[in-house]
Amino acid sequence: MSNTLSQAEQSCDEQAASCSAIELILTPRETDLGGFSVRRTLPTSRRKMVGPWIFFDHMGPADFPAGSGVNVRPHPHIGIATVTYLFEGEILHRDSLGSLQPIRPGDLNLMVTGRGIVHSERERPELTATDHRLHGLQLWLALPEADEETDPAFHHYLGADIPDVVINGVAVRVMMGSAYGVTSPVKCFSETLYVEAHLKPGDRLTLPDAEERGLYIASGSLRAQETALAEHSMTIFANQPDIEIEAVTESRIALIGGASVGKRFIDWNFVSSRKERIQQARDDWQAGRFPKVPGDEEEFIPLPG
Template identity: 45%
Template sequence: MAKPDIIIDGRKKDLGGFQVARVLPFAKKRMVGPFVFFDEMGPAQFAPGNGIDVRPHPHIGLATVTYLFEGAMHHADSLGVSQEILPGAVNLMIAGSGITHSERTDPEVRARGFSLHGIQTWIALPEAREEDMASFEHHAADTLPVFVEGGATIRLILGSAFGHTAPATTLSPIIYFHAEMAPGAELLLPEGHDELAAYLVSGDAGLGGVALQPGQMAAIDGGTATLTTRKGARVMVLGGAVIGKRFIEWNFVSSSKERLEKAKEDWRASAAGGWTGTPFTLPPGENEYIPLPGDDLPEPPAPSKDCPTT
């Protein structure tokens, strides 16, 4: 039975009442299977009148997955999609050759105050699919497979596991699920994946006999391992096939550094061109945007801080 090859601590940053823990990429472990980015958002409590306002920003070469335990977020993108995400549902945005999106709190949620807690991940696309047309999928909580295995209630987010298959599109072999582990549960993780990792959100858990603290990810290369808990735990399990080295700059992911430079120039040109007939456009109804870091483009007015997870 495999033991973890590495334990990664989430690096926390307080954004003024809103905490984000960055787990991937890590200096000694850039990816787990195709997962190139993993953030835990919150838990955070927003007083009435406050919320999240992540202004429109671009992506290429990746798929983003937003999954909430608590709260709500509103996604809008340059495809014209406007979608609220609620706990247990899945928002999958395949950026491909390029997309722009924003993430905000709806006015009615903002007015009453709310809690927010969830996970955002980026999945690197296979090299042959990096320039696919952008697309978006929303899968409500009641459409995801939910089942009990090894004393854990599992909600399957992506891929196939334990005889079940999630409805979201996958472009390479992948596994991603949320496990609520009952006290004393022992969950043998599925075999057949190049890499696997378990992230402990809360409670107590161990992987391959190695104890984890909340906010830690344990990764294994090949083989399988047993996930255990004494008192109960909330765990995210992720992994899949290794798809090769990826470069990351700002919100862009690619197998080519030259493609990253083109994306940066396209974002600059789109802002300078007023977002009409340009490589990137804004979501309908949006007029704000996040300039490329370090650029001299004027910062549009923004009443709230931007979350650095996207």
């Protein structure tokens, strides 16, 4: 990854410098994910993590003609919990624990990888038989050191179980952690924040406090303390109270954050506080020592060189 800043990033940083509440504004890079592109904002050379969050992908919106779609072969993970949330479409989750779960808009999918898990992300034949669209977010939480080698687990939360609140006329969902007087039932391993909101032009929203916060604009545009925040940007805010954002256009946002869990190493799909643990995971995948995914045993993604 190049350390050279784009003109857009330089412009963002110039704006951020004039706003004491804003530490940094990140722009994502396009990354191919097996037939369609995603916008990857974390990690970057400029910012590795926001609280416990170490990976942030914005998928789509991607339109697939009949006969094609998401087809991510089995691959391994260690040391994280993956979070999948869809705005549109559907993904069929399978993992080496035997889980088989369609992920649909509004639901939240939490896969705790711990010491090691393998999963695939595909689509049901009924879906791929027609033209369809996929749009959503995929995030990784770095597990605290005490939980890096925990037993892998799978949790699926229906949309009806995620708390909804209206704050100053703004529809807000508290996906993980506590904010605006409500607490999400989604399992957390450390101080974690994940909030989504939909703002109409002119709407204002005061951000919940957290040690570290990153505000991603999935669609639309905002302003914070006279600084323009563009679509698909992630703004890293200082640990200051009462930071307010205002929607310039209709906007959908995701706020992530929480307390730092310390430094992490990342290599492909492996995350750990110890480099030697990542090398062990690479060796284990190469040697076929990870478990298989029931119902999806034939294919796999090879270890990158």
